Each structure stands twice: as structure tokens, then as C-alpha cells.
Amino acid sequence: MAGNAEIRAGRLSKAEIDDNFADLHPPLxxxxxxxxxxxxxxCYDAPCTTACPTGIDIPAFIQKIRSDNLRGSARTILSENIMGGMCARVCPTEVLCEEACVRNTHEEKPVEIGLLQRYATDPVFEHSDQLFQRAVATGKKVAVVGGGPAGLSCAHRLAVLGHNVTIFNRDSKLGGLNEYGIAAYKAIDDFAQTEVDYILSIGGIEVRNNLMLGVNFGLEDLRQEYDAVFLGVGLALSNNLGVEGEDLDGVVNAIEYIAKLRQAADKSTLPVGRKIVVIGGGMTAIDVAVQSKRLGAEEVHMVYRRGPEQMSASVFEQALAQTSGVTLHHWASPARILGDDFVTGVEFDVDRSDGGVRLDADVVFKAIGQRMDGNGLASLASESGRFIVDEHQKTSSDKVWAGGxxxxxxxxxxxxxxxxxKIAAISIDRTLRNR
Amino acid sequence: MADLKTKFLGISSPNPFWLASAPPTDKAYNVNRAFAAGWGGVVWKTLGEDPPIVNVSGPRYSTLLSNDRRVIGFNNIELITDRPLQTNLDEMRQVKKDWPDRAVVASVMLPMNEESWAKYLPMIEDTGVDGFELNFGCPHGMSERGMGAAVGQVPEYIQMATEWAKKASSIPVIVKLTPNVASVVPPAKAALDGGADAVSLINTINSIMRVDYDSLTMYPTTDGMGTHGGYCGEAVKPIALNMVAEIARNKETRGLPISGIGGISDWRDAVDFLALGASNVQVCTAAMVYGFRIIDDLTDGLSSFLDDKQLTLEQLVGKAVPSVTDWQYLNLNYVEKAVINQDLCIQCGRCHVVCEDTSHQAITHTVNGVRRFEVIDSECVGCNLCVSVCPVDSCITMTQLTGGVDPRTGRAISKERLQWTAHPNNPMRKTD
Known part of the structure; x- marks a missing residue:
């Protein structure tokens, strides 16, 4: 994005940017x-708990908040979901636990489960209060590939169960998308690293950063050296639009820009365009659009090829984009990206009788999904570029589990x-104990 | 709007709401504010002998709170007035002069010797007050000195002191009863026998609120030590209602006028007391929690209620007393079943789990594989637990079985009344 004078830092003052990137949902x-x-x-057999992918006993943790038993409340949360702190911040609760809350039927206003979960867990991280104890050492070694949520969750549960874990992480910091992907205003004050530190503090987890599978080590090496392997490699590669002009200066993968934004010590030094077009309809598209606006972009257009119902971004996220000043366009696919050296705009095919639409832009963000970097992993059975696993997260390969x-x-x-x-760790534990 | 004017023992007040003898009626300043707000009368904070008692200069009150800090119960260790008698008498005289249409009753607490009563009561009556209330109820502090609840717990003392009071005065005498007794009927009977014109109840209940979770001492304390106090507020209303009803329905005390006290916070609480036999009511805690302005809802709500029911205040008094009886006279042939309105049900499952864990396993959790809460009539004993815990108003109701067979017992529903007194299982049954 160098060279185009329209892309520059300092569109807003540091104070304005700090304000724009403050906590999206301040704690209770x-x-x-x-x-x-x-x-x-x-509730009995609570619908919120059923709706939680990690099955947190939500009424139980809320009951403990009521009695000022915050430590017990945090233990209830974190024993099912070790990333209960981050999930309290980033979960789309409006389509998970809070959507299932019976208060919706009663008064159309669910209990604020996400904020309560944050209230219960914040003191644990603030005081590094260790709630877990490792089981007697088993002498077994497990390799975890990927330092994102899946890998860290697996590593923590394995460590608690008494196994020794080595995490192979391609980045220089652990956390995966929590560290490099989540919108900054959802995880302020470096919370992703606070959570990583808490997870590692259980002990028994060795971390090796800056190592790429298929480049620095191979799956077969791990299978030989370790008793089990967990793959939580995520989707490292961005999908391409496949249209003319895609390689112009100013066409950027959204996840790369977000990663840069998350790692910036001072966000006011980040270059941002004046007119921005985001292509995509998911969380990444929303995150890059909203953050661009909050960095000072004058016009941000988010363009999605289908309608609002098909967007994978939740209704809350779509509303957040709109209230942040992002203009949403539906039913429009990019036909070509315009410009000579720099991007100047995007031309869209639109399902309308009056033909195509053209939007001016000096930055175009691609946020149309990611795909797995399958380098070194061809031996595992997969479907549409993702590993096939059973209900225990076990892959087709002996000793190899995967998740995320x-x-x-x-x-x-x-x-x-x-x-x-978590499921993989429990399955690995059973397998290693021959149970 | 229904007229709320009340004559209790011949004492007139514009409405049946008096402030009870307590901190809100400690001095003219408070009472003037109360009357300006619309209260019908006051029972002045209890007077005693000079020199006045001394109160602690530390916590006198503490509360049982909900999570949003709504006061459910209230505890106090304040004693009777700590001001010189003459100060109180001067203020009472002036207040009665300034507010001639309001009731001003003097609460008194004196040692158990006739001379004290003969000496003080005429002095107090001379101020122009409308009546006396004898404080035989305070359970803390003064009871250690042989007064308050120490008198109220011994019917013979109640009768004796009531007789002294009647002898030394010419205005109505109300005896205020303590709930800290096994049965409230003997103390009420003793008051009646002593010549009391009425009883008022309840005074507060012996209580310790909690411990301090840091210091592990009782809470609150005065310099590290605490003492039990008197419990009042919404939490005590059911206890008070039972005692009022007992006096109203017992043949030994029936007809004795009652001033009802205990947790009255809104007009519905007043309806409870009035319907169960009280002729007027006294309020303290609600005023101490919200201020005197609650009188507006009390009078307005009661008046509207009477309009809706097309009743006068006098007609409401005692209306529910005939419905109170002993367990042995309940109809054991009467059968109800809970019914859950599926359109109102929000699927919380509380009815199921409490019935399953603690009652009769009579509510489903799943029907045909779907989350659904339905009453199983063949198990339901009609206990009302599900109705009591359901968070949705009117979602679960009790419905009488009027014919056919009770699927739980297999017995035909009988229209005949069957009381325990005549039940075949009762070895002591009376046969005609």
C-alpha cells in the first residue's frame, strides 16, 4: 500500500483513535x-447451556455470581472452556447462549450472559489465580500444531490430565486469531496474551514459535517422536477474488491488515485509505470495515454477493458496522478492480436491471474466506480442503487428532x-491410558 | 373514590394508615412531615420515665437485601425515646393542636409498679393525645430491664399493667403485643381481661441478621460486640397476619379491635391485614426505607380497591376471617391439579426440577422427544409448588376436579365434605 498518497496515517488524532478502539462492551x-x-x-437443563458449544453450565456460574462466589463461578466457566475470558468478549452470544435464554420468550431481553461471564472470569486473569491442578504425570508426550484457540485448549486440557505438551506455532506469539484476528476493540489491553499466559501457567506446556509445518518439520516426525499429535492449524491462506486487477497496489488481504493493526503499538501510525471497499460478508469483513472507519477512513463500503440473511456475520455485527458508519451493499459481486498503478475503484455485477455499480476506492480489502495451508498434510483424509474427523476429533491417521x-x-x-x-484432549487421554 | 375516614376506638383519622411507634415518630419535625404527606395518624415514639434512656451511637439498623438491594427484612436495636419526657410532651401538645383531624396516640413503656403508671399517664393525657398504646413488645434492650417484651410474654403482667393504665387514664388504651410467644391468644386475652380497648400487633421478632464474613463476628456490631434486635419489614408480614387472624377468629378474643402491624409496604398488604380482622394498620419499615411519600399509594390503592370491590372500609374489615380455620376442618375430598398454559410457558423447567427433586415427580421434562413441561395428573397431588416457583404470572394454575375419578388415587371425586375429624384413617374420628 505504499506510494498512494491517499493511504496515510494520522487521519485521526491518537486520542480519537484510542477512543474509537476502547472496549466495545465495557465490563459490568x-x-x-x-x-x-x-x-x-x-433453568433446568438450561437452553443456554445446550446452545453453548462448550457446554458451560451457565445457570450454575450465574448462581455463583449471585452469592459473590466469583472464584467458583470462574471455575465453572473455565473448566468447560479455558478461553471463557476471550469467549465472553468475542462470542456472538446473540446467536448462541443469549438467543436460547428463556427471558427472550418472557420479555424479549435475554440475560447478559457474555458480560456476566466476563465479570466472573476477569478477576482470575487479573490476579493470575490458578484454578487448576495437574494430574499425576503420565510420562506421555503430545505435539500440538497451531497456537490458536483449538491448540491452546487441547494443550491445556492435556497438561491438566498429566501429559507433557509441545506446541509448534508458526507465529511469533501464541493465540492465533485471538492475537492476530479479533477486532481490537473486542480484546483490549492485550487480553489475548494475558489469557495465553494463564493457560501456560498450568505447566507442562513447551512452546516452540516460528515453526512452519511442512517447512521446519513434518507430520511424520511428530508421529514418530510423540505419543499423539493434535492439528489446530486453522485456515492460513486467503481466498482470491479471481478478477482482473487483483494484483494492483492497494488490494489487500483483510486478515493481513487486521494482524498488522492488532500488532501495532500505536494505531495512529497505521496507514489507512480514504475510500475503502471491503469485499465479503463474514466477521473478517465486518472487522476490517469497522476498524478502517475507526482509524479514520472517510468512506467504507462493504459489498457482499448475497443478502443480509446469508451473511455469516451476525445481525449484531451487521448493525455494529452500520452504526459505525459502514455502508453495506448486497447482491453485488466484483467484476473487476480498476486502476493503473494504484487501485482507483471496483466495478460490480449487480443483480439489478440497471446494470453494474462502480465504487471508488484507494484500498480494497479481500475478506471472502480463508483456506487451509495443506503443506505436509496431504496424507490425511479431507473434504473441501478440511480434515475429516470423527466425534472425538480423530483424523483418518493413527495418533493424529485435529480441530478448529x-x-x-x-x-x-x-x-x-x-x-x-477439549474433546480431542479427552480422547487422546483415553487413548494414551488405553481406556 | 371510596372514603377512607376511620374511627378506631372513637379516634378519628382521615385514613386507616398510622405510623407505628418507632424512629419515624420520634419528634415533631418528623410527625409534621408525615402529616403533611397525608398520614392518618401516628403512634408517638415510646415515652418512658425520666431520665431518658441512652441509645448506642453506632449501627442501630441492618437489613436483609435482595441482590438489587431491595429491603426484604429490617432489624433494629434502637430503644424507646432518648429525649426528656417534657420535650416530647410539649411537642405532642403542639402537634395535636396543629393537626386536629389526625390521630396522635402516645406509646408508653413504664416499670411494673402502679405508681409509675398513676404518675405519668395523666401527665401525658393532658397533652390532648387521643389514646395510649402500651409497649409490651420491644424485644431488645428494654426487655432486659423487665419492660417491653418481658411484660408481653407473661399474660398476668399484661393484664396487671393494662388495669393500671385503664385506671390512670380516661382515653382509649391499646396493648401492643410481642410475637415472641408460643401463641398470641393468651396475651391478647390478658389485655382484654385487663380492660384494653384494643390490641396492636405485631411488634418486632428477635433476630440476628448475619455474621460479617471477614471478621466472623455477628453483624452489625458496636465496638466488636452485637446484640439481637427486632425484625420487621416485608419478611414478617405472614407471621403478623397469622397472629392477627388468630385473635380475630379465636372465641376468647373475637371482637377485640385490632390495629395491624408488620411489613405493610403497599395497599395490598393493608388489604391483607384489614380482611383478616384489623380495623386499621400501622406502618414503619416501609417509611424508613422509602420515606413518608409511600402514603400516596397506600391510600390511593386502597381506595381504588374498595371502589372495584364495591366495599366500604368497614365491610372489608374481617371479610376473610371466616375462611381461616384449623387444618382438621379442611375438606379432604377436594382435589385440584396443576395446569400449565403452554402458550405462556417460557420453558425454564423450574416446575419440573422442583417437582422431580422435592415433590411428586408430576411434571414432564420431555414429551415425544421435545422439551415440554406438562403435568402428569396421575402423580399430581395439587401441592401448588409449581405455581409458587413459576416465574411467569398465571402460567400455571390450579384447577379443581369436579367429577370423574382422580387419576392419582383412582377414587371417584366426591361432592361430600370429608374432614379429618371424620376421616376413616383418624382413630379419634367423631362419628355421627
Whole structure:
């Protein structure tokens, strides 16, 4: 994005940017939490728990908030979902636990489960309060490939169960999309690393960063050296649009820009375009669109090839984009990207009788999904570029389990990845103990 | 709007709501504010002998709170007035002069010797107050000195002191009863026998609110030590209602006028007391929690209710008393079953789990593989637990079986009444 004068830092002051990137949902005060906790009906076989991919006993943790038993509440949460802190911030609760809340039927206003979960877990991270104890050492070694939510969840559960774990991580920091992908205003104050530190503090987890599978090591090496392998490699590659002009300066993969944004010490130094077009309809598209606007872009257009119902971004996320000043366009596919050296605009095919639409742009973000980097993993059975696993997250290969976005059924949610890692760890444990 | 004017023992007040003898009626300043807000009367904070008692200068109150800090129960260790008697008498005289249409009753607590009563009551009556209330109820502090509840727990003392009070005065005497007794009927009977014109109840209940979870001492304390207090507020209303009804329906005390006290917070609470036999009511805690302005809902709500029911205040008094009886006279042939309105059900499952865990396993969790809560009539004993815990108003109702067979017992529904007194299982049954 160098060279185009329209793409520059400092469109807003540092103070304005700090304000724009403050906590999206500020934490509850004790009074707010107690009042909100009182709204929970303590349902039997609670629909919210059923709706939670990790099966957190939500009425139980809320009951403990009511009695000021925050440590017990956090234990209830984190024993099912070790990333309960991040999930409290990033889960699309409006389509998970909170959508299932019976208060919706009663008064169309669910209990604020996400915010209560954050209230219960924040003190644990703030005080590094270790809630878990490792089982007697088994002497078994497990390799975890990928330092994202699936891998970290798997590693933590294995460590708790008494196994020794080595994480092979391609980045320089652990956390995966929590560290490099989540919108900054959802995980302020470096929370992703706080959570990583907490997870590692259980002990028994060795971390090896900056190592690429298929480049620095191979799956077969791990199968030889370790008693079991878990693959949580995610979807590392961005999909291409496949249209003319895609390689112009100013056409950027959204996840790469978001990663840069997340790693920037001072966001006011980030170059941002004046007119931005985002192509895609998922969370990444929303995240890059909203963050661009909050960095000071004057016009941000998000263009999706189908309608709002088909967007994988939730209704809440779509509304967040709109209230942040992003213009949403539906039923429009990019036909070609315009420009000579730099991008100047995008031309769209539109399912309308009046023909195509043209949007001016000096930056075009591609956010039409990611795919797995299958380098070194061809031996595993897969379908549409994702590993096939059974209900225990076991792959077709002996000693190899997998989870997160890289498996069939992976759905781009931290909470689902955590559950995959947890299930795999339990299965690995049973297998290693011959049970 | 229904007229709320009340004559209790001949004492007039514009409505049946009096402030009970307590901190809100400690001095003219408070009472003037109360009357300005619309209260019908006050029972002035209890007077005693000079020199006045001394109160602690630390916590006198503490509360049982809901999570959003709504006061459910209230505890106090304040004693009777700690101001010189003459100060109170001067203020009472002035207040009665300034508010001639309001009731002003003097609460008194004196040692158990006739001379004290003969000496103080005429002095107090001279201020122009409308009546006396004898404080035989306070359970803390003064009871250690042989007064308050220490008197109220011994019917003979109640009768004796009531007789002294009647002898020393010419205005109505109300005896205020303590709930800290096995049965409230003997104390009420003793008051009646002593010549009391009425009883008022309940005074507060012996209580310790909780411990301090840091210091593991009782809470609250005065310099590290605490003492039991008197419990009141919404939480005590059911206890008070039972005692009021017991006096209203017992043949030994029936007809004795009652001033009802205990947790009255809104007009419905007043309806409870009035329908169960009280002729007027006294309020303290609700005013101490929200201020005197609650009188507006009390009078307005009661008046609207009377309009809706097309009743006068006098007609409401005691209306529900005939419905109160002993367990042995309940109809054991009467059968109800719970019915869950599926359109209102929000699927919380609370009815199921409480019935399953603690009652009669009479509510489903799943029907044909789908989450659904239905009453199983062949198990339902009609206990009302599900109705009691359901968070949705009117979602679960009790319905009488009027014919056919009770699927639980297999017995035909009988229209005949069957009381325990005549039940075949009762070895002591009376046969005609």
C-alpha cells in the first residue's frame, strides 16, 4: 500500500483513535452484575447451556455470581472452556447462549450472559489465580500444531490430565486469531496474551514459535517422536477474488491488515485509505470495515454477493458496522478492480436491471474466506480442503487428532475451536491410558 | 373514590394508615412531615420515665437485601425515646393542636409498679393525645430491664399493667403485643381481661441478621460486640397476619379491635391485614426505607380497591376471617391439579426440577422427544409448588376436579365434605 498518497496515517488524532478502539462492551460493575445475575431463572437443563458449544453450565456460574462466589463461578466457566475470558468478549452470544435464554420468550431481553461471564472470569486473569491442578504425570508426550484457540485448549486440557505438551506455532506469539484476528476493540489491553499466559501457567506446556509445518518439520516426525499429535492449524491462506486487477497496489488481504493493526503499538501510525471497499460478508469483513472507519477512513463500503440473511456475520455485527458508519451493499459481486498503478475503484455485477455499480476506492480489502495451508498434510483424509474427523476429533491417521477451523464443521468461532481442542484432549487421554 | 375516614376506638383519622411507634415518630419535625404527606395518624415514639434512656451511637439498623438491594427484612436495636419526657410532651401538645383531624396516640413503656403508671399517664393525657398504646413488645434492650417484651410474654403482667393504665387514664388504651410467644391468644386475652380497648400487633421478632464474613463476628456490631434486635419489614408480614387472624377468629378474643402491624409496604398488604380482622394498620419499615411519600399509594390503592370491590372500609374489615380455620376442618375430598398454559410457558423447567427433586415427580421434562413441561395428573397431588416457583404470572394454575375419578388415587371425586375429624384413617374420628 505504499506510494498512494491517499493511504496515510494520522487521519485521526491518537486520542480519537484510542477512543474509537476502547472496549466495545465495557465490563459490568458489581452492582450491575448482581442485578443482571438476579434475572437468571436458573433453568433446568438450561437452553443456554445446550446452545453453548462448550457446554458451560451457565445457570450454575450465574448462581455463583449471585452469592459473590466469583472464584467458583470462574471455575465453572473455565473448566468447560479455558478461553471463557476471550469467549465472553468475542462470542456472538446473540446467536448462541443469549438467543436460547428463556427471558427472550418472557420479555424479549435475554440475560447478559457474555458480560456476566466476563465479570466472573476477569478477576482470575487479573490476579493470575490458578484454578487448576495437574494430574499425576503420565510420562506421555503430545505435539500440538497451531497456537490458536483449538491448540491452546487441547494443550491445556492435556497438561491438566498429566501429559507433557509441545506446541509448534508458526507465529511469533501464541493465540492465533485471538492475537492476530479479533477486532481490537473486542480484546483490549492485550487480553489475548494475558489469557495465553494463564493457560501456560498450568505447566507442562513447551512452546516452540516460528515453526512452519511442512517447512521446519513434518507430520511424520511428530508421529514418530510423540505419543499423539493434535492439528489446530486453522485456515492460513486467503481466498482470491479471481478478477482482473487483483494484483494492483492497494488490494489487500483483510486478515493481513487486521494482524498488522492488532500488532501495532500505536494505531495512529497505521496507514489507512480514504475510500475503502471491503469485499465479503463474514466477521473478517465486518472487522476490517469497522476498524478502517475507526482509524479514520472517510468512506467504507462493504459489498457482499448475497443478502443480509446469508451473511455469516451476525445481525449484531451487521448493525455494529452500520452504526459505525459502514455502508453495506448486497447482491453485488466484483467484476473487476480498476486502476493503473494504484487501485482507483471496483466495478460490480449487480443483480439489478440497471446494470453494474462502480465504487471508488484507494484500498480494497479481500475478506471472502480463508483456506487451509495443506503443506505436509496431504496424507490425511479431507473434504473441501478440511480434515475429516470423527466425534472425538480423530483424523483418518493413527495418533493424529485435529480441530478448529481446519476440520469439516469448523465454523470460525473461538468457542467451537476450544470445544474441539477439549474433546480431542479427552480422547487422546483415553487413548494414551488405553481406556 | 371510596372514603377512607376511620374511627378506631372513637379516634378519628382521615385514613386507616398510622405510623407505628418507632424512629419515624420520634419528634415533631418528623410527625409534621408525615402529616403533611397525608398520614392518618401516628403512634408517638415510646415515652418512658425520666431520665431518658441512652441509645448506642453506632449501627442501630441492618437489613436483609435482595441482590438489587431491595429491603426484604429490617432489624433494629434502637430503644424507646432518648429525649426528656417534657420535650416530647410539649411537642405532642403542639402537634395535636396543629393537626386536629389526625390521630396522635402516645406509646408508653413504664416499670411494673402502679405508681409509675398513676404518675405519668395523666401527665401525658393532658397533652390532648387521643389514646395510649402500651409497649409490651420491644424485644431488645428494654426487655432486659423487665419492660417491653418481658411484660408481653407473661399474660398476668399484661393484664396487671393494662388495669393500671385503664385506671390512670380516661382515653382509649391499646396493648401492643410481642410475637415472641408460643401463641398470641393468651396475651391478647390478658389485655382484654385487663380492660384494653384494643390490641396492636405485631411488634418486632428477635433476630440476628448475619455474621460479617471477614471478621466472623455477628453483624452489625458496636465496638466488636452485637446484640439481637427486632425484625420487621416485608419478611414478617405472614407471621403478623397469622397472629392477627388468630385473635380475630379465636372465641376468647373475637371482637377485640385490632390495629395491624408488620411489613405493610403497599395497599395490598393493608388489604391483607384489614380482611383478616384489623380495623386499621400501622406502618414503619416501609417509611424508613422509602420515606413518608409511600402514603400516596397506600391510600390511593386502597381506595381504588374498595371502589372495584364495591366495599366500604368497614365491610372489608374481617371479610376473610371466616375462611381461616384449623387444618382438621379442611375438606379432604377436594382435589385440584396443576395446569400449565403452554402458550405462556417460557420453558425454564423450574416446575419440573422442583417437582422431580422435592415433590411428586408430576411434571414432564420431555414429551415425544421435545422439551415440554406438562403435568402428569396421575402423580399430581395439587401441592401448588409449581405455581409458587413459576416465574411467569398465571402460567400455571390450579384447577379443581369436579367429577370423574382422580387419576392419582383412582377414587371417584366426591361432592361430600370429608374432614379429618371424620376421616376413616383418624382413630379419634367423631362419628355421627
Amino acid at each position: 460493575t458489581r452492582s450491575e452484575a448482581l442485578i443482571e445475575a438476579d434475572r437468571c431463572y436458573f 477451523d481446519c476440520v469439516v464443521g469448523g465454523n470460525d468461532l473461538t468457542v467451537s475451536a476450544v470445544q474441539h481442542g
